[in-house]
Amino acid sequence: MHVYVVSVTNPSLPPVLFLPTGTPVPGEAGTSAEASIELRNTPDGSIALVAFSTLDQLVECCGENQHWVRVSTEHLPKLHARQHYDLIMLDSPLPEGLRH
Numbered sequence: 001m002h003v004y005v006v007s008v009t010n011p012s013l014p015p016v017l018f019l020p021t022g023t024p025v026p027g028e029a030g031t032s033a034e035a036s037i038e039l040r041n042t043p044d045g046s047i048a049l050v051a052f053s054t055l056d057q058l059v060e061c062c063g064e065n066q067h068w069v070r071v072s073t074e075h076l077p078k079l080h081a082r083q084h085y086d087l088i089m090l091d092s093p094l095p096e097g098l099r100h
Helices: 055-062 074-082
Strands: 002-005 016-021 039-041 045-053 067-074 087-090
Touching: 016 045, 016 055, 016 074, 055 067, 067 074
Parallel strands: 045 087
Antiparallel strands: 002 087, 016 067, 039 045
């Protein structure tokens, strides 16, 4: 597991991330479904964005039925503005009870 402080210029982050989401909610007529990014609370009280470097990693760490979105790292500031988080946890397995 890798933990990163929020930063869009961090050269260690891959150019694309796969983010676990909740079940998509259908949009209004003519719009696409909207999914909320799943955030996790850490033991120290921080809010973590859970991200995966590949789709295979997401499936391995979250389960085959996990909903997800692919996000370009360059769009992280927009995501952060909509859903605040303190840090990014990259390729971190979820506990069995939280997997789909």
